[in-house]
Amino acid sequence: MVVTGAENRSRRVPLTGRRILSIRTQRPVLVTVARACTGRLHWHVCPAPVDGRFTGGPRDGGVQTHTILDSEYLFVVAREPFGQLGEIYLKDTPRYVQTSMVRVGLIGVGGIANHHKPAFERFPDRVQLGGVCDVDEAAAGEFAAAFDVDHWSDYEVFLEETDVDAVDIPLPHHLHYPVAKAALEAGKHVLVEKPFATSLAECLELVELAEERDCRLMVGQMQRFYPPYRALKEAVDRGDLGAIRHARCDALVNQEDMVPPGHWLYDGSMSGGGGIIGYSVHKLDLLRYLLGDVERVVSWEREVNDAFDDAEDYSLGLLEFESGTVADFFVTLSAGAMPYTEMFWLLGDEGAMHTLPEGTQREGYVGLPDPRINAANDPERRKTFETLTAPATDLPSENAFVNEILHFADCIESGAEPISSGRDNLGTMATIEAIYRSAANDGEATTIDDVYADAREALR
Ligand SMILES: NC(=O)c1ccc[n+]([C@@H]2O[C@H](COP(=O)([O-])OP(=O)(O)OC[C@H]3O[C@@H](n4cnc5c(N)ncnc54)[C@H](O)[C@@H]3O)[C@@H](O)[C@H]2O)c1
Numbered sequence: 001m002v003v004t005g006a007e008n009r010s011r012r013v014p015l016t017g018r019r020i021l022s023i024r025t026q027r028p029v030l031v032t033v034a035r036a037c038t039g040r041l042h043w044h045v046c047p048a049p050v051d052g053r054f055t056g057g058p059r060d061g062g063v064q065t066h067t068i069l070d071s072e073y074l075f076v077v078a079r080e081p082f083g084q085l086g087e088i089y090l091k092d093t094p095r096y097v098q099t100s101m102v103r104v105g106l107i108g109v110g111g112i113a114n115h116h117k118p119a120f121e122r123f124p125d126r127v128q129l130g131g132v133c134d135v136d137e138a139a140a141g142e143f144a145a146a147f148d149v150d151h152w153s154d155y156e157v158f159l160e161e162t163d164v165d166a167v168d169i170p171l172p173h174h175l176h177y178p179v180a181k182a183a184l185e186a187g188k189h190v191l192v193e194k195p196f197a198t199s200l201a202e203c204l205e206l207v208e209l210a211e212e213r214d215c216r217l218m219v220g221q222m223q224r225f226y227p228p229y230r231a232l233k234e235a236v237d238r239g240d241l242g243a244i245r246h247a248r249c250d251a252l253v254n255q256e257d258m259v260p261p262g263h264w265l266y267d268g269s270m271s272g273g274g275g276i277i278g279y280s281v282h283k284l285d286l287l288r289y290l291l292g293d294v295e296r297v298v299s300w301e302r303e304v305n306d307a308f309d310d311a312e313d314y315s316l317g318l319l320e321f322e323s324g325t326v327a328d329f330f331v332t333l334s335a336g337a338m339p340y341t342e343m344f345w346l347l348g349d350e351g352a353m354h355t356l357p358e359g360t361q362r363e364g365y366v367g368l369p370d371p372r373i374n375a376a377n378d379p380e381r382r383k384t385f386e387t388l389t390a391p392a393t394d395l396p397s398e399n400a401f402v403n404e405i406l407h408f409a410d411c412i413e414s415g416a417e418p419i420s421s422g423r424d425n426l427g428t429m430a431t432i433e434a435i436y437r438s439a440a441n442d443g444e445a446t447t448i449d450d451v452y453a454d455a456r457e458a459l460r
Helices: 113-122 137-147 155-161 173-185 200-213 227-238 275-291 379-383 400-414 422-440 448-459
Strands: 011-016 020-024 029-034 041-046 063-068 073-078 084-090 097-099 102-107 127-133 166-169 189-193 217-220 244-252 294-302 314-321 326-332 341-348 351-354 372-375
Touching: 102 113, 102 155, 102 400, 113 127, 113 137, 113 400, 127 137, 127 155, 127 400, 155 173, 166 173, 166 400, 173 189, 173 200, 189 400, 200 217, 200 422, 200 448, 217 400, 217 422, 227 275, 244 275, 275 294, 275 314, 275 326, 275 341, 275 422, 294 422, 294 448, 314 422, 422 448
Parallel strands: 102 127, 102 166, 166 189, 189 217, 244 326
Antiparallel strands: 011 084, 020 073, 020 097, 029 063, 029 084, 041 073, 244 341, 294 314, 314 326, 341 351, 351 372
8 A cells, every 4th residue: 555645644554463564755754653552562663674684663662753764664563463453653744655565476276275365365454465377277267356356377477467576386396496486587575385396406596596586485384383383382492391302293194085196296296206295394394493403314115005106105214303303204195094194292301292192184274283282390291281272472363374474474574584484494305305315225314414415516
């Protein structure tokens, strides 16, 4: 939204949710920030981001006034997750006021795009859908019509013609690299669904390109944005579990329940692999988020069901983290006798977290069992784990996909590095590449350093 001139005198702009308002002026203007209720309100006045972060400004103020100088920016960030927090009063008449809003183009409107949709529906003042593209033109048209925006069927033409700031890429895995590359070359910020791409060399190239172009590049590791897992991250960082010695993650999936054979997910040339790159990528990334980087890997895999072509439907192995923590993982995509089940645990000196014993078969998106946590110093709690809820996180909604997309928009606005940036995700993709390499060599121990070195070599 752009407001100009006289009509803007003493304008009141309500702040809701975690909306960020940025005001750019071409001449000095007096601004008063008033905190209308109890929410925490942070505000900063600064000429430009420093190291991707905004600094300065009084914090948590009641009523504050400040003169914004020529070409300074005022950012007001409301931190409370819900509700109306405060108002910003523009006491004078800035010549140019722009509320922050990121316009995003969606490339791919298949299954998971429907889970991205609520971000655009529920937070249109933060992220606006600016165009839709899918080779299935009818599907693109239907999706676009719901938002009254244009649609395209060729992503190259779309990138040429659209004026969106950013693109969201929920496409089959082999298309992540070429489409993200084309989008970055067109100067768009990029959110790409997991997995980042199908090889570490491709991922490295995209990270370098994004940094060259000063574009935000984020990978859709939505489990980092699931409030109970964010609360778990906070508990781990506080040291509630003490030193974590062991972790485990399992995924028992019958892929035929979800998509029929013949779908691209069965074909390694499009999916880049099977259970590891398609499913375990979530928990491997979450373990890295909680425990830091992996140092080396051993693994084995099997392709049992004829429906799979160059894509493992069984894989298991061990990880050793740089911290010394050890972990084991297992995934199958042919678990015909099981409901969809994802589970994991962390075992620390001071406490434990697990999502066992029951698997879960949920409606809609599956795979986010609630973590339950105990403390070693309390014999009663040791027997009865408590479900970890997430009242304390500052995530804006209960929906992990919505939170992920709003975080992407925040980072575009502020210039900050996303929590699941492309650069961060190199560690996840290197782990996956090491798992595949170890399995190809009958379980030979494979280091992350070795796969990085080879990916860099491949890029030369
Ligand atoms: N975060 C999660 O929990 C989660 C869950 C499921 C899928 N995913 C990921 O989302 C991505 C998409 O998966 P999906 O299940 O939605 O797949 P899908 O097959 O349902 O949808 C893919 C869409 O891409 C379109 N498409 C194919 N080629 C195209 C091209 N060249 N240009 C434009 N559009 C094209 C197809 O027509 C289809 O509409 C994958 O990366 C997948 O791993 C994530």
